Each structure stands twice: as C-alpha cells, then as structure tokens.
Amino acid sequence: MTASALPQVTKPLISARGITAAYVPDRGTQVVAVDDVSIDVHEGEIVGVAGESGCGKSTLGAVLSLNAVAPLHVLGGELEVDGAAVDLSNRKTPRSWRGRVVSLLPQGALNSLSPTIRIRDFACDVVRAHDSKVKRSAALEMTRARLEQLDLPGRVLDAYPHQLSGGMKQRVVTVLSTLLEPRLLIADEPTSALDVSSQRVLVDMLREMVHREIISGVIFVTHDIPVLNTIADRIAIMYAGKIVEIAETRELIDRPRHPYSAALLGSVLVPEPHVRRTRVLGIPGAPPNLVNPPTGCRFRPRCPLRMPECENDPPHAGDSFHFASCFWAEQHEGESAVPALRAATEKMSAEEAIAIDAATSAAAVGDAGTIEVER
Amino acid sequence: MSEPANTGDLLVAEHVSRDFGHGEHTVKAVADVSFTVGRREIVSIVGESGSGKTTVARIVLKLLAPTAGTLSFDGHDVTKLGRAGLKAYWRNVQAVFQDPFSAFNQFFTVRRLLERSAKLDATATRGGRIEEALGHVGLPPETMAKRPHQLSGGQRQRVMIARALMFAPKLLVADEATSMLDASLRVNILNVLQDLRNDLGMSILFITHDIGQACYVSDRILVMSKGEIVESGPTDDVIFAPQHEYTRRLLADVPKLHEDETSLGSASG
Secondary structure: OOOOOOOOOOOEEEEEEEEEEEEOOOOOOOEEEEEEEEEEEEOOEEEEEEOOOOOOHHHHHHHHOOOOOOOEEEEEEEEEEOOEEEOOOOOOOOOOOEOOOEEEEOOOHHHOOOOOOOHHHHHHHHHHHHOOOOOHHHHHHHHHHHHHHOOOOHHHHHOOHHHOOHHHHHHHHHHHHOOOOOOEEEEEOOOOOOOHHHHHHHHHHHHHHHHOOOOOEEEEEEOOHHHHHHHOOEEEEEEOOEEEEEEEHHHHHHOOOOHHHHHHHHOOOOOOHHHHHOOOOOOOOOOOOOOOOOOOOOOHHHOOOOOHHHHOOOOEEEEOOEEEEOHHHHHOOOOOOHHHHHHHHHHOOHHHHHHHHHHHHOOOOOOOOOOOOOO | OOOOOOOOOOEEEEEEEEEEOOHHHOEEEEEEEEEEEOOOOEEEEEOOOOOOHHHHHHHHOOOOOOOEEEEEEOOEEOOOOOHHHHHHHHHHEEEEOOOOOOOOOOOOOHHHHHHHHHHOOOOOOHHHHHHHHHHHOOOOHHHHHOOHHHOOHHHHHHHHHHHHHOOOOOEEEEEOOOOOOOHHHHHHHHHHHHHHHHHHOOEEEEEEOOHHHHHHHOOEEEEEEOOEEEEEEEHHHHHHOOOOHHHHHHHHHOOOOOOOHHHHHHHOO
C-alpha cells in the first residue's frame, strides 16, 4: 500500500522542528504534552501519527494547525510550510491560513454540525468566510462539483445533519474542511467513531483526495494502527509526548525497532491466524503522567528491554525520515525489536509485571482523551 | 465453586425476540434469536452498531424481558423470575460493562466499593473474598486502599471484573468491556478473561463490535446483523472460512496488519 515516491528527494510540504507545547493552567504545574517533536510531511504524503490515550497526538495536531488556544501554549519549535517560516507563538493567525494552508479536522467533527442548518449553508459559510465576494450560488456549485468528483451524492447538500448516517456525516465534514484545497489536512481520529465499512470508505476518499491533489498531504492521527496500514505512507509512533519511532508503514509494521512500537503492534488484535495461535502479552503498567514524566527514556519503567544507560536521554538512531529514539535500537542496528521483546516479556515474572503495574499506574493519566467508544 | 449439574449447556436461549415501540413504529431489536453458551466456553457476539447485540446482553442479564422466546440457565427456565429468583440468578450471572471511567463513585476506595457489592450476598465472607477476587485479575491487595483516580483505565476495568468475581458467578457477561481501553491494556483484560475460564471454569459471553478481539478471545462466535444471528460457529470457521455474505463483507472491511501469512515469520517470532 505504500506506493508513494521517494519523499526524501522532494521538498517537505511542512517541516516541524523541536515543537514543544504545554497546557499551562492558571494554578498548578504545566503539562508538557508535546515535547521536542520534529516531523516532516512531503508533497503527496500521508503520515500517520499513532499512540495511546494521552500521548500528545491530538495536541500535536492542534499545534501544527495553529489551533493552539489557552491553556495550550507553544513553548518552542519552528514550523515551515512550503519553505516559509510560520510564527508559532503569534496568536493572530491570518484568517486565510486556516482551511486554505492547513486545515484541521478535529476529533468528533461529525457531531459538530448544527442540527438546524442544512449542509449547503455550512458549505457557503466555509467558502465565504475566506472570500466574502464569492456568490452563494458559486460556492454551492463548487461544493456540488467537489462532491461529484468524490462520488458523493449531490443531494446531501439539501440534507440536515440528522438525515445522514455517521459515515456520510464524517465524509461530508471532511469534504467541507477541504473545500478550499488546503495544502495539508490534519485529521484527528477521523475513523474512530465509525464502523469498519464506513472507515474503509473514508480512507478510500482521503486517498482519492490526495491522488487528485485536492490536498497535498495528510497527517492522520489515530490510535488504530491497522487503519494506518491501509492509508499511511509513513507512521510516527508517539509515547508520552515524544515521537519514539518514524518509519515507512510496511517497515514499521514488519520490523519495528523501538520496543514500544513493537509492544504496541504486539497488542493489536486483528482477525488473522497468528492472533489465534499465540497468547498476546500486552505491556505491563500504564503510560506516565506528563506532569512528572520519567527521566531519560520515558518508556523505561515499562520496557522489558531496559538497560542501565536508558536513564539518559535516548539517542536518535537513524535520520529524520526514519528513526527510532532508543539505546536498544542503536545497539541493534536494523534489527526488529519484536523477538527480543517477546523473549524478555516471557521471562518477566508475574510479580515483576504486577510491580510495574502498581508503580506506573499510580501516576497514570486518569481520563482518556482519545479512546475508541462504541457508537 | 459449587459443582454444577454437568449436563447440557449453561445458557440456552430459544427463539428470543424483543420489540421496542408499538404499531407501525415497532422496531425489532432482536428477532427470533437462538443460541447457547456452554460450560467453560467463551462465546462472542459480534456485530455493528444497532445489530441488537447489547439488547441480547440485557435479556441474558434479565435487565430486559424478551417479547417472545425462552431462556434457560443451568437447566432451569429463567424466562420469568420473581424477586428472589432474580437475586439468585444474579449471583450466578454477573456483568462488566463498557465504561470503567463512570462506573465508580469517585469518593469511595476500592475496598468500600467492593464491600458494598459483597453485602448484597449474605454468604460472602468479606475481607478474604475481596483479596482473592483482586488476585484473580492481577491486582495486589494494596489496591483496596486506592481511589478510582489513582487507577488507570485498565486497572479500573479489572476492579469491575473483580467485583463480579466475588459472587463466583457461573456466567460473566462482558458488554464492550474492553472498547474504551487502549490496545496495550485491552490485551491484559482479555487475558484475564481467558484465565478465569481456564482456572475457575467460568463461562463468558463477550459482546463486541471488534472482530479482532472476538477472534482472539473466544471459542465460538455469533455474528449479528439487524437483530438476527446470521452466522455462528467455532471461531476458526467463522473468521477464516465465513459462510454468510454479511460476515464476509464485514471481514473484508476490517483493516489487517499483514496482507499475507508469509510476513508473519518475523512478527510472531
């Protein structure tokens, strides 16, 4: 599925370096939800960002789309879009920027449509918010053309949101948020509330949009790695506010190099024969509370492959396009972490697992931000 | 555990239906459904939203009366039960639901929460029972002093399972019990369920929209669509050789990790 060209030779569409963002409450300690994250998206590329609840993936999406509003503050980092620097600390984003340069499709967007307004009025709003001179009829015509281009029925324009199914609603908001042909679409958990059939249709539509150059790149934020397998060219795995590994989709799924990536992939239950045959081991413990993250490698307290040096900040093994941030990965170049992780996890005694569980969960994030909820 | 009368299936549902609404607005949430849950068996009901799987769970839990059909448990007809009958039934059939975040009273410690449940069963000897139940789900006794906010989602759900276990039920109904948990924590819960079956001989009715989880945990799968069971059978048959058109379509849409089995050598070690 990863048939894209070699993005290394093309110029990055957006390039983020050292992004650090924190939730700063009026009282109490700040929570650094995204810590020194660098990520590139190249022309025509779909980059998946995966991780568990509370790892900072939605926050990253908000920052990159300049939607960081208090109490979320950007503490540092640089963002370039098409080679031009964007001031992340400046609160006043030009209005033309959103939706035209970068568009954010937030989590649960399908439920954000006002129940008393027809879809066509949303469409007009979106177009005319950016250019008030556009005639209503022209805006509608443009939307209708776009819907037809993507094989969606034009009649949805006349519908109220409640007349559309969940899957159709999500497709419609996706079309609306890309009406102005933004360079980059940041889609936050767009498939999570949908059943598998609607997921597939939405994924196909997003690929079609990139193929037809309606959008030039996508950052697809999700907790669902199998979905990324069907859409992403590259996958970034986040843990506790940091990107721990980035690699091409096939590469990451077949040979994850960071123990966390390996463990996460190992806990994915897909209807495949190997899932029936083996006892999946999971990961003991829970992700850390970001108020007080562990020093050194943040996965260390739960990592079955931890070593003494892991108390220091982990190195970047690889280049910015393709790396694992881990001592083990550095020492075992080009090796998959899966066999070593499985062996180490099996060796771990039940007492040890319970101890890790107790130690890490005490400070665990209580509520879950991005979780899969049955509709 | 009391020795069951080891004959026949534990739970037998025959031609069970449930309608909602009246007249032309009648919705057949469950339409003429028959199935069994054997002793020491994990049975999954899979289906999309609105397929009626939760209605089946509520009927099995006796939280909802069926419009038609009969339900028998451990050889006894339990379609209609009085107050005392229900109490005895719930001693044998316990449930774990979807949301471990709202199932707790924030101000209660785990001990207080579990003791309140234990009080419902006069035969329960308190302290030891609670510790034993927590042990089954892999939680240390110190957990009893904790409050919900000190526990992760996975631990909360395990406390909810421990709560159900204090009654040593014969059947545990898990309705989307792992859907709100992250992948790494979810696996631990599913392993706990399998251990309960293996070690305590419990039967489990596992209800989910996630075919991957059903495939991992269950012995037998029932596929529901629009209130009907369209296919049922051993997990391997249903998942890897589906007969019904609906099951095939559902399985085709589920995203996979590996396109073919050849790449699995490295993955499963």
